[in-house]
Amino acid sequence: MMYTTEFTGRVAVVTGGSEGIGYDFCRALCQVGCEVYFCSRSSEKGGLAAKSLGRSAHYFQADLAAPDQIKAFAAHVLESARHVDYLVNNAANDDRIKFDDLTVEECDRMWNLNLRSFLLMSRACLELLRSGQGKSIVNISTTNYMFGFDPFTIYNATKSGILGFTRSLARELGPEGMRVNMISPGWIMTEKQLRKYVSEEDKQALLRDQCVKHLIEAKHVSPVMLFLLSSAASAISGQNLVVDGGKYFQ
Numbered sequence: 001m002m003y004t005t006e007f008t009g010r011v012a013v014v015t016g017g018s019e020g021i022g023y024d025f026c027r028a029l030c031q032v033g034c035e036v037y038f039c040s041r042s043s044e045k046g047g048l049a050a051k052s053l054g055r056s057a058h059y060f061q062a063d064l065a066a067p068d069q070i071k072a073f074a075a076h077v078l079e080s081a082r083h084v085d086y087l088v089n090n091a092a093n094d095d096r097i098k099f100d101d102l103t104v105e106e107c108d109r110m111w112n113l114n115l116r117s118f119l120l121m122s123r124a125c126l127e128l129l130r131s132g133q134g135k136s137i138v139n140i141s142t143t144n145y146m147f148g149f150d151p152f153t154i155y156n157a158t159k160s161g162i163l164g165f166t167r168s169l170a171r172e173l174g175p176e177g178m179r180v181n182m183i184s185p186g187w188i189m190t191e192k193q194l195r196k197y198v199s200e201e202d203k204q205a206l207l208r209d210q211c212v213k214h215l216i217e218a219k220h221v222s223p224v225m226l227f228l229l230s231s232a233a234s235a236i237s238g239q240n241l242v243v244d245g246g247k248y249f250q
Contacts, residue, residue, distance in 0.1 A: 004032045004033075004226070004230070005033075006230060006231055007029070007032040007033045007034050007226075007229075007230070008032070008033035008034075009033060009034075009035070010033070010034050010035070010085040010086065010132070010133065010134055011034065011035050011037065011077070011081045011083060011084050011085050011086070011132065012029045012034040012035070012036045012037070012084075012085060012086040012087075012088065012134075012229075013036075013037045013038070013077055013084050013086070013087045013088065013121075013125060014026050014029070014036060014037070014038040014039075014088045014090060015038070015039055015064055015088070015089055015090050015091035015117065015121055016038075016039070016040055016064075016090045016091030016092065017036070017038025017039065017040060017046075017049065017059075017090070018038070018040035018042060018045040018046045018048075018049040018059075019040070019045055019049065019190070019191070019192065020188070020190040020191070020192055020193075020218060021090060021140065021185065021188055021190065021218045021221055021222075022038070022040075022088075022090040022091070023049055023053075023218070024218035024219060024221070024222045025088055025090060025218075025221075025222055025225055026038050026049070026053055026057055027053060027222070028222035028223070028225065028226055029086075029226070030053050030054060030056040030057055032226065033056075034056065034085075034086070035056055035058065035081060036053070036056055036057045036058065037058045037060065037073075037076070037077045037080070037081065038050075038057065038058070038059060038060070039059070039060045039061065039062040039064065039073050039091075040059075040061070040062075040091070041061070041062070041063045042061075043061040046059040046060075046061055047059060058080065060072075060073050060076050060077075064091050064113055064117035064120075064121065065109065065112040065113045065116075065117065067120055070117060070120045070121055070124050071124055073121075073124070074121070074124035074125055074128070077125070077128060078128060081128075082128075082131070083128050083129075083131035083132040084125050084128035084129050084131075084132050084134075085129075085132035085133055085134030085135070085136070086132075086134045086136050086137075086138075086229045087121070087122060087125050087129060087136075087137045087138075088137075088138050088139075088140065088225060088229075089117070089118040089121055089122065089137070089138070089139045089140065089162075090140040091113060091117060092113060092114045092140070092159070093109070093110060093113050093114060093155075094142075094152075094155055095110070095155065096151045096152065096155075097110075097151060097152075097153070097154055097155070098150075098151040099150075099151070099153045099154075102153070102154060106154060107154060110154045110155060110158050111158055114155070114158035114159060115158045115159075115161045115162060115165070118139055118162060118165060119165060122137060122169065129178060130176065130178075134229060135176070135177055135178040135179065136178070136179045136180075136181075136228065136229045136230075136233075137169070137178070137179070137180045137181070138180075138181055138182070138183060138225055138228050138229060139162050139165065139166050139180070139181070139182045139183075140162075140182070140183050140185070141159045141160070141162040141163065141182055141183070141184045141240070142156075142159045142184055142185060142186075143184045143185065143186045143242055143244050143247070143248045144156055144159065145157075145159050145160040146184070146242075146248050146250075147248065162182060163182060163240055166180050166181065166182040166238060166240065167238045170237040170238030171238065174237055174238075179228075179233070179234070179236065179237040180237060180238065181228045181233070181236060181237060181238070181239050181240075181241065182239065182240040182241070183221065183224055183225060183228070183240075183241050183242075183243055184240055184241070184242045184243070184244075185216070185221050185242075185243045185244060186206075186210075186216055186242070186243065186244025186245060186247055186248070187202075187206060187216070187244070188216055188217060188218055188220075188221065189215045189216065189217050190217075190218060203215060206245070206247070209247045210244065210245035210246050210247045211245060211246025211247075212245045212246055214245070215245075216243065216244060216245050220243060221243050224241060224243050228241065
């Protein structure tokens with residue numbers, strides 16, 4: 001059983017919370033009573049998201065590819081909330097880049113946001129998490145790297161690194177009572193994905209290959225995030241939970 005009342009008044013930090021899965025994470029956390037601090041690069045999208053989410057949502061403009069902006073975001077949370085109970089590392093770039101077109105600049109851009117920001121954000125929030133009660137981190141990856149889809153070589157390289165980071169950090173912080181887990185969503189039907197990438201043929205292929213015959217939306221991932229953050233998952237750490245309708249079996 002998940003004790004949602006335990007979230008009331010607690011502090012959650014979400015990266016990349018202005019749209020897509022990240023926005024729904026913020027919505028779910030606000031709904032169960034958290035004070036939610038979230039960031040995104042776009043101040044316009046972030047401001048609109050904060051207005052939609054209500055008074056429990058607090059937006060901070062930051063590009064997490066820049067280490068100084070990660071520090072600034074963490075400093076803002078420290079000044080405003082004094083501690084953090086939950087950290088959800090979600091911000092990512094899913095650009096399609098053919099390997100023939102790969103450059104050092106593209107490598108750095110993808111690595112800086114998709115993996116390095118997870119390490120640096122967790123480090124920046126570490127003392128805040130130690131001061132909190134929830135003591136839980138959830139990192140968001142993807143099933144994409146498990147299939148090896150193209151043209152996602154650099155994307156998959158960065159996202160697969162989250163697995164090693166999650167397992168190692170869980171081992172390192174476990175003695176302090178801190179848990180670190182990971183969610184690997186499948187192809188989630190966000191507004192961006194539907195607008196830019198998903199065809200009707202893609203939808204039919206997903207429904208054919210999944211065990212459950214409905215398309216997966218952000219609202220199907222958020223309850224899993226809440227579960228892993230909650231004390232209902234107090235015996236779970238270092239784990240990767242796939243949320244894709246039963247397409248990929250670990």
